[in-house]
Amino acid sequence: MFRFRCLALISLLWPILTTAGMSSEDWQVSGFTSLGLGRMQEPGLEFLGYDNEKWRAKGDSVLGLQLNADLAERLSMTLQVVSRGYNQDDTDSFEPELDWLFLSYHLNSAWRVRIGRMRTPHYLYSETVDVGYSYVWARPPIDVYSTILSTFSYFDGADIRYLTHSNHVDIDLQLFSGYMKRSRDNLEIKVEPMIGGNISLQWEQWKLRYGLIYDRTDIRLQPTANFASNLDAVIAFDSSYQSVKDALNADDAWYRYQTLGLHWDGEAVAIISEVFDIRNTDDGFQNDAHGWYLSAHMPLGKFTPYLVRGAFTNEYNLDAFATVNNSLQSFPTGQPGYEGFDTFRLQALDRLELNNYAQSTWTLGLRYDLMSNVALKAEWQRFDFHSNSSGQITQNAQDASSHAALTTLIIDVVF
Amino acid sequence: MSGRNFSRAITLLVSLLFIPWAWADLAIIVHPDNPQQSISKHQLRLIFLGRMPLFPASGEEIIAFDLPESDSGYETFYRNVVELEGTRLKRYRAYYLFSGRGKLPRPTDSNAAILQQVADNERAIGYVDSRLVNEKVKVLLTLPER
Numbered sequence: 001m002f003r004f005r006c007l008a009l010i011s012l013l014w015p016i017l018t019t020a021g022m023s024s025e026d027w028q029v030s031g032f033t034s035l036g037l038g039r040m041q042e043p044g045l046e047f048l049g050y051d052n053e054k055w056r057a058k059g060d061s062v063l064g065l066q067l068n069a070d071l072a073e074r075l076s077m078t079l080q081v082v083s084r085g086y087n088q089d090d091t092d093s094f095e096p097e098l099d100w101l102f103l104s105y106h107l108n109s110a111w112r113v114r115i116g117r118m119r120t121p122h123y124l125y126s127e128t129v130d131v132g133y134s135y136v137w138a139r140p141p142i143d144v145y146s147t148i149l150s151t152f153s154y155f156d157g158a159d160i161r162y163l164t165h166s167n168h169v170d171i172d173l174q175l176f177s178g179y180m181k182r183s184r185d186n187l188e189i190k191v192e193p194m195i196g197g198n199i200s201l202q203w204e205q206w207k208l209r210y211g212l213i214y215d216r217t218d219i220r221l222q223p224t225a226n227f228a229s230n231l232d233a234v235i236a237f238d239s240s241y242q243s244v245k246d247a248l249n250a251d252d253a254w255y256r257y258q259t260l261g262l263h264w265d266g267e268a269v270a271i272i273s274e275v276f277d278i279r280n281t282d283d284g285f286q287n288d289a290h291g292w293y294l295s296a297h298m299p300l301g302k303f304t305p306y307l308v309r310g311a312f313t314n315e316y317n318l319d320a321f322a323t324v325n326n327s328l329q330s331f332p333t334g335q336p337g338y339e340g341f342d343t344f345r346l347q348a349l350d351r352l353e354l355n356n357y358a359q360s361t362w363t364l365g366l367r368y369d370l371m372s373n374v375a376l377k378a379e380w381q382r383f384d385f386h387s388n389s390s391g392q393i394t395q396n397a398q399d400a401s402s403h404a405a406l407t408t409l410i411i412d413v414v415f
Numbered sequence: 416m417s418g419r420n421f422s423r424a425i426t427l428l429v430s431l432l433f434i435p436w437a438w439a440d441l442a443i444i445v446h447p448d449n450p451q452q453s454i455s456k457h458q459l460r461l462i463f464l465g466r467m468p469l470f471p472a473s474g475e476e477i478i479a480f481d482l483p484e485s486d487s488g489y490e491t492f493y494r495n496v497v498e499l500e501g502t503r504l505k506r507y508r509a510y511y512l513f514s515g516r517g518k519l520p521r522p523t524d525s526n527a528a529i530l531q532q533v534a535d536n537e538r539a540i541g542y543v544d545s546r547l548v549n550e551k552v553k554v555l556l557t558l559p560e561r
Binding site: 025028030032064066068070073074076078080100102104106108109112114118119125127128131133134135136163165168170265299301302304369372373414 | 457461466467468469471474475476484501502503505506509510512513514515517518519521
């Protein structure tokens with residue numbers, strides 16, 4: 001259905017594109033690419049496909065192409081296709097994805113409407129998160145630009161933007177609504193509707209941004225997944241496992257996302273800080289999260305060193321944890337004839353732990369602007385894990401470290 | 416004339432002789448039929464950052480033109496009017512373009528190209544060396560070089 005709607009949108013645009021009689025000056029083609037290398041310092045941990053075995057290149061590598069076309073007076077179209085080496089959802093590596101495809105129309109000097117597919121404007125850099133050249137870091141700080149939101153990176157719908165200027169303050173208001181549907185880790189995720197807005201105030205070197213989004217989210221284990229069918233069998237055997245099933249599904253639950261960002265772009269030092277809070281109204285899938293970061297960078301000619309401190313917490317359903325842990329205590333693993341049940345319980349615990357974690361990070365890096373459209377970056381990032389978890393890092397070994405470090409080298413290009 | 420003042424005068428003379436472009440004022444130009452009669456520095460900043468899409472006087476969509484980055488007028492304009500330069504400007508432009516907010520000013524290869532574009536298009540606006548302005552364009556504002 002999702003792809004069908006995209007095709008429907010393109011087919012709606014096609015007659016406009018083919019009959020507009022545009023000259024080459026009405027088209028602007030541009031693009032961006034990043035090639036990254038990364039390696040974890042500790043064995044048994046993985047992040048963005050990076051591990052300790054060797055330097056790997058897919059985690060931050062991306063290629064994007066964008067087309068801007070003036071269709072008529074005040075009417076334009078933007079199309080952006082992005083191919084990523086590493087995807088958080090079930091998209092294959094380097095499979096091109098349509099991230100932007102919208103029509104934009106200026107009603108007057110202050111109001112503009114867009115309809116089509118757009119990036120979800122969660123944070124300051126959500127709309128250019130793949131365009132490494134547009135920010136100083138190797139990637140936006142993961143304590144806020146966390147992996148859990150990557151699945152919600154774009155939506156199909158409409159927005160309206162109001163832009164005005166008063167006493168040298170630029171006021172930028174955006175209201176939007178739409179829907180999205182994607183799949184990840186055997187989960188089917190549907191958001192309908194997504195309703196939100198944000199306001200930015202910019203004066204001199206300051207920018208202050210507040211965002212609020214409400215969305216009704218349906219998250220379900222795909223019925224075809226082995227784990228889901230095993231879960232139903234276990235519930236028939238032990239009804240207390242219903243809480244585990246509840247914890248892995250969100251039944252049209254309303255989520256509230258709040259974000260606050262501050263950017264001071266001084267000539268000697270620049271400060272960027274963002275904080276977010278996610279609340280879920282569903283008692284079963286208690287996927288509440290909050291995080292923050294504070295970043296400082298210092299432009300020194302072509303060099304820009306930076307330092308970032310941040311933290312992130314994601315809280316899952318504690319009742320479900322208790323169910324599995326109580327079961328493991330009262331009926332320890334290793335009983336003859338119950339090997340399948342043991343495997344299932346450990347899988348359930350892994351799935352719950354995967355989404356119940358806390359971490360803090362330190363990031364130290366250097367950006368070097370090699371050419372007018374090329375930047376090189378070297379970054380070292382340390383993760384400290386809390387709540388007996390491994391944060392946003394995937395743990396592949398039983399006895400992994402309480403901390404991790406990731407080294408990243410990236411070249412970013414825009415063209 | 417003291418020795419120091421004489422030295423300064425010689426330096427100024429040499430500068431004028433060998434790098435005259437470094438002292439050129441910038442003229443903000445539009446098509447003669449554009450009803451816009453003046454423009455402020457703040458409005459220019461908004462236009463070239465993509466934050467003002469339409470001419471205030473006519474409501475017509477703006478097409479802004481840039482000098483090439485290698486031209487000293489480009490750096491002068493962005494430093495003095497837009498108040499961004501170097502890597503900060505480049506990062507902002509990448510952010511703006513790929514965030515779906517709009518289009519960047521169109522690049523050209525010379526002052527002459529901007530003069531031609533503005534003379535041909537009522538929706539165009541650009542900045543050029545003020546000494547090159549001709550009767551085919553209208554000057555909205557002249558910006559001292561410094």
